[in-house]
Amino acid sequence: MLRTRHLAALPFAVLILAILLGLLFGRGGTISTGAPPESFRLSNGMDVLVIPDHRAPVVTHMVWYELGAADEDAGKTGLAHFFEHLMFKGTDKIEPGQFSRIVARNGGQDNAFTHYDFTAYFQVIAKDRLPLVMEMEADRMTNLQLTDAEVLPERDVVLEEYRMRIENEPSAELQSEMNAALYGGHPYGRDIIGYKEEIAALTTGDALDFYKRYYTPNNATLIVAGDVTARELRPLAEKYYGVIPERAPTFLRKRQEIEWPSEDKRVTRRDARVQEATWMRYYPAPAYSGAGAREGAALDVLAEILGGGTTSRLYRSLVVEQSVSTGVRSWYEGGRLDAGKFGIYALPQVGGSLDALEEGVEKEIARLIEEGVSDEELERAKTVIVAGAVYARDNQRSMAYAYGEGLMTGMSVEAIHEWPERVREVTREDVMEAAKSVFTGTHSVTGELLPGGAG
Structure with missing residues (x-):
């Protein structure tokens, strides 16, 4: 009886599907229509x-x-x-x-x-x-x-x-x-x-x-x-439920503080079961509850602009223009109580170099930090995110899940209900502040999965 799905334990192809669903349903996301x-x-x-x-x-x-x-x-x-x-x-x-x-x-x-x-x-x-x-x-x-x-x-x-x-x-x-x-x-x-x-x-x-x-x-x-x-x-x-007595005190969490990496780290694994290489990178990021409505919404928009689909910065650069990747995506995982993360995932061309892939990702991030984002990119990203919230409303279970996850990770009913409005209010300046908070002054963890022997 396998009931649970753990994101960290999924194959990469399924992971990306999970991330895509998260983009639709994981933003505290029901569209704001009337009272909460x-x-x-x-x-x-x-x-x-x-x-x-x-x-x-x-x-x-x-x-x-x-x-x-x-x-x-x-x-x-x-x-x-x-x-x-x-x-x-x-x-x-x-x-x-x-x-x-x-x-x-x-x-x-x-x-x-x-x-x-x-x-x-x-x-x-x-x-x-x-x-x-x-x-x-x-x-x-x-x-x-x-x-x-x-x-x-x-x-x-x-x-x-x-x-x-x-x-x-x-x-x-x-x-x-x-x-x-x-x-x-x-x-x-x-x-x-x-x-x-x-x-x-x-x-x-x-x-x-x-x-x-x-x-x-x-x-x-x-x-x-x-x-x-x-x-x-x-x-x-x-x-x-009301007739069930309390049989233990209300649980009060006591967790240690997260200590983010003090230097960039790299994890490399070789495995004979792997046919083609994979590249990933994680950056420290706050949770939605810690970031607040403005920064949390801006991080969502940043992820969409950078690597949210075939019109994103990374896809156009690495897949279309340079042909060093067959697929690339970025995402912001803010649905946690203590802290989240910002992730980037990419597949090289068959037989391609992970070094070229990594260099391409880093150049695109540097270009975004230096040049900023355009009004067109901003509006397209916000439209995609808000549309996802509309679609989520058509699925009763995803709507209930969005509220449940938000409440369990420190958000209020009002903040969840109003999330699409917070996305609509995101400015170019908000996106740039979010990008700098993730990509500058932090230390990332890079992962490489390679064909071959144990390692």
């Missing part, structure tokens, strides 16, 4: 957000827990993701493995995902089945039954997932090393799935302790998007 979603808090501390969408009698029901892989105790990495798997085991009402089957029999879909800063569970289902999934989700929030018979085989599943997503993917191993070099000892420097030897040592007792400490309503947020209003949802939320 309604929110309220239950007496046990559980927050609730309602995002009305009355086009079809369907709802997306999500429960977000304000803890993720970056919150794990030393020596217990992988526990947040491992526990995500275990939440699909049974309670005294639902047999192990039956949760998803019940959702499917009622015409719905369900899944879950683990992030550095949160873990979330969701179901997409007809409106008249909303009470059913709320009752089931509330049940496993407090009544999960775990024994060695359920826990230990699932640990083997996670270890197999590690082998598939990390050990069998040279690109994932490269990204793991690059993240470690960029973030240092901060938890963002390790894979969400955890360290293999620590996963193998996790026990049923570890899982139960984790569950009792963190899976409490005062650490959770309920988000429901779809054919429902706050007035309709409140009595259901109080009935199913």
